[in-house]
Amino acid sequence: MDNLEVSIVMPCLNEEKGIVICLNKIKEVFMKEHINGEIIIADNGSIDRSRAICEEAGARVFIEPIPGYGSAYLRGLKEARGQYIVIADSDNTYDFSDIPEFLKVLKSGYDFVIGSRFKGKIKHGAMPWVNRYIGNPILSGMTRLFFRSRLSDIHCGMRAFTAEAYRKMNLRTPGMEFATEMVVAALTNNLRTKEIPINYHPRYGDSKLAPFYDAWRHVRFMLLYCPLWLYFIPGLVGFLPGIFFLLFLSGGPVIFLGHYWDIHFLIFFSALTILSYQVMSLGVFAHVFAINEGFIKEDRLISLFRRKFNLEKGLIIGIVLFVIGFGINLLIFMEWFSNHFGALYRIRESVLALTLLVIGVQTIFGSFFISLLTFKKR
Numbered sequence: 068m069d070n071l072e073v074s075i076v077m078p079c080l081n082e083e084k085g086i087v088i089c090l091n092k093i094k095e096v097f098m099k100e101h102i103n104g105e106i107i108i109a110d111n112g113s114i115d116r117s118r119a120i121c122e123e124a125g126a127r128v129f130i131e132p133i134p135g136y137g138s139a140y141l142r143g144l145k146e147a148r149g150q151y152i153v154i155a156d157s158d159n160t161y162d163f164s165d166i167p168e169f170l171k172v173l174k175s176g177y178d179f180v181i182g183s184r185f186k187g188k189i190k191h192g193a194m195p196w197v198n199r200y201i202g203n204p205i206l207s208g209m210t211r212l213f214f215r216s217r218l219s220d221i222h223c224g225m226r227a228f229t230a231e232a233y234r235k236m237n238l239r240t241p242g243m244e245f246a247t248e249m250v251v252a253a254l255t256n257n258l259r260t261k262e263i264p265i266n267y268h269p270r271y272g273d274s275k276l277a278p279f280y281d282a283w284r285h286v287r288f289m290l291l292y293c294p295l296w297l298y299f300i301p302g303l304v305g306f307l308p309g310i311f312f313l314l315f316l317s318g319g320p321v322i323f324l325g326h327y328w329d330i331h332f333l334i335f336f337s338a339l340t341i342l343s344y345q346v347m348s349l350g351v352f353a354h355v356f357a358i359n360e361g362f363i364k365e366d367r368l369i370s371l372f373r374r375k376f377n378l379e380k381g382l383i384i385g386i387v388l389f390v391i392g393f394g395i396n397l398l399i400f401m402e403w404f405s406n407h408f409g410a411l412y413r414i415r416e417s418v419l420a421l422t423l424l425v426i427g428v429q430t431i432f433g434s435f436f437i438s439l440l441t442f443k444k445r
Contacts, residue, residue, distance in 0.1 A: 070103060071103055071104065071105060071148045071149045071150070072102055072103045072104055072149055072150055072151060073097075073102055073103070073104035073105070073149045073150070073151045073152070073153060073166070073170065074104065074105050074107055074147035074148060074149030074151070074152045074153070075093050075104060075105070075106045075107065075152075075153050075154075075155075075163075075166070076107045076109065076140065076143040076144055076147055076152060076153070076154045077089065077106070077107070077108055077109070077143070077154065077155060077156065077157045078109050078111060078136060078139035078140055078143065078156070078157065079108050079109065079110045079111065079113055079117050079118075079121070079139070079157045080110070080111045080112060080113055080117075080139070080275055081113045081114060081115045081117060081272065081273075082113070082115075082117050082157040082158055082271070082272055083113075083115040083116045083117045083120055083272075084158075084271040084272045085157060085158040085159035085160075085270065085271030085272055086108075086117055086120060086121060086157040086158075086159075087120050087124070088159045088271070089155075089157055089158075089159055089163060090106060090120070090121065090124040090126060091124075092162075092163040092164060093106055093163045093166070094106075094124070094125075095164075096163055096164060096166050096167065100166075100167050102166075102167075102170075104149060105126075105127060105147075105148065105149060106121075106124070106125070106126040106127065107126065107127050107129065107143045107146050107147060108121040108126045108127070108128045108129070108143070108157070109129055109131050109139040109140060109142045109143030110128055110129065110130050110131065110139075111131050111134060111135070111138065111139040112130075112131075112132070112134060117157075118130075127146065129142050129143060129146055130142075131143075133241060135241035135242045135243075135245075136241075136242060136243045136245055136246070136275075137238070137239075137240045137241040137242050137243070137244065137245030137248070138241040138242075140154065140238075140245055141238065141239070141241070141245075144233060144238075147230070147233075149230065150229065150230055151170055151173050151227060151228075151229055151230070152227065152228055152229070152230060152233060153166055153169055153170075153225075153226070153227040154224070154225070154226050154227070155224055155225040155226075156224045156225075156270075158270040158271050158272055159268060159270065159271045160193065160224070160267055160268050160269070160270045161182070161224065161225040161265065161267070161268070162265065162266055162268065165182070165225065165263075165265050166227075168263060169182075169225075169226075169227035169263070170227065172227075172261050172263060173227055173228070173229060176259060177259045177260065177261045178228060178229055178231075178232040178253070178258035178259045178260065179226070179227075179228045179232055179253040179258045179259070179260045179261075180226065180227045180228065180260075180261050180262075180263060181218065181220070181221075181223055181225075181226045181250065181260070181261075181262050181263075182220070182223040182225040182226065182262070182263060182264070182265035183218070183219050183220040183223060183262045183263065183264050183265065184220050184223055184265060184266075184267040185203075185219050185220050186219060186220070186262070186263075186264035187264035187265045187266045187267065188266045188267070189266075189267045190266065190267060190268045190269060191269075192269045193267045193268055193269045193270070194267060202282055203220065203221075203222055206221060206222065206247070206282065206285050206286070206289075207219060207220060207221045207222070209286070209289055210247070210250060210251070210289065212296075213289055213293040213295075213296055214251055214254045214255070214289075214293065215254075216250070216254055217262075218250065218260075218262050219262065220262070221246070221247060221250045222246050222247075222285075223265070224246065225265060226249070228253070228258075232253070232256075232258050235252075235256045235258065236249060236252035236253060236256060236258075237252065238252060240288065242281075242284050243276070243281040243284050243285065244284040244285050244287070244288040246285070247285045247288050247289060248288060248292075251288075251289070251292055255292075255363055255364045256364065257364075292357070292363055294350045294353045294354040294357065295350075295354075295368070297350070297353075298346055298347060298349055298350025298351075298353060298354075299347055299350045301343075301346060302343045302344070302345075302346035302347035302350060303343070303347065304343075305339050305340075305342065305343030305346070306339075306340060306343035306344055306347060308336070308339070309336045309337075309339035309340035309343055310336075310340050312328075312332065312333075312336040313333065313336045313337055313340055313418075313419065313422060314419075316328060316329070316332060316333040316336065316415065317333070317415050317416065317418070317419045318415075319415070330414055330415070330418075333414075333415055333418050334418060337418045337419075337421065337422045340422055340426070341422060341425050341426065341429075344426050344429060345429060348429060348433045351372070351433075351437060352433075352436060352437065352440065354368075354369055355369065355437060355440045355441060356440055359440060359441075373441065376437070377438075378434050378435065378437075378438040380434075381430060381431070381433070381434025381437065381438075382431055382434055384430050384434075385427045385428070385429075385430030385431035385432075385433075385434060386427065386431065387427070388423050388424075388426050388427030388430060389423070389424055389427030389428060389431070390427075391423050391427075392419075392420040392421065392422070392423030392424035392425075392427060393420075393424065395416055395417075395419060395420035395423070396417070396420045396424075398416075399411070399413045399416055399417060399420070
């Protein structure tokens with residue numbers, strides 16, 4: 068079947084109430100639009116009549132023993148033979164009469180098409196208000212912020228893409244975060260993406276979602292795939308005020324905002340500077356590792372970093388910071404020695420020196436680690 072045009076892939080877990088309606092609608096669309104297509108069902112452990120219903124309807128049924136939304140889809144997509152692939156849930160929440168519209172967009176040159184329930188019509192009772200007004204807007208907003216997307220509904224389950232686009236996305240997550248991974252992969256691989264309005268209907272059968280846990284899985288995935296927001300921005304927000312007030316207070320106590328700032332604040336900003344610097348360093352490590360493993364694409368930030376950074380520059384910076392911190396400590400020791408090891412009141416200078424020593428050591432060994440991550444074998 069080399070000329071197979073479309074593969075419809077659906078996950079299934081005890082969907083006997085809705086899947087027969089979905090299958091009939093798909094076959095009706097195939098016949099009406101003269102589409103040479105196939106229907107693939109990835110069964111994820113059904114104990115009702117779902118498998119039998121699908122087989123009787125002529126669908127290709129594959130069993131995926133590993134539980135999870137992503138696991139089911141990965142199994143079904145592996146078997147897809149069509150030039151174009153359309154995916155949707157098996158609970159009759161999506162209208163399969165929209166298949167021609169998805170295909171029309173793909174044939175016009177786009178690689179990835181996703182529906183938007185918010186731009187279409189959400190039928191009464193189809194989506195809980197928590198998902199509609201809190202969960203989906205927040206998660207879609209995070210995607211727009213983190214990955215510079217304009218998509219309004221990243222969790223819409225009806226999507227279509229070319230077989231070539233699917234290979235480029237290199238999807239791998241087994242759980243509900245699979246939906247987010249697919250969108251992120253489409254964006255980071257620069258696939259031509261378009262969102263089209265669709266209608267959303269009340270589901271047949273019981274929902275498999277665990278709202279708060281599944282939402283966390285989506286948030287966790289986005290943070291892991293976006294080191295800029297997980298590491299760099301929080302680290303920078305802490306490091307800049309930390310180092311500023313550390314240097315500001317090193318010269319002595321000050322009156323600021325109507326309050327007396329002294330040693331306790333100095334120690335706090337020293338700790339904030341060190342921790343924030345460590346977070347930013349972890350961000351560099353995570354970003355380079357994720358690029359090397361193919362989780363994310365190299366961006367302008369890392370490209371600039373690769374051009375400007377090398378082991379020697381990192382070592383010079385680290386050694387300079389270490390030497391300055393060591394020099395301050397040496398001067399303090401010499402003063403103590405000249406006073407015959409008597410009373411010593413150099414707490415501010417000692418805190419500053421300690422901070423520089425720690426950051427210097429972090430920079431030295433971090434530079435070696437980054438060089439290891441970026442080491443290219445011939």
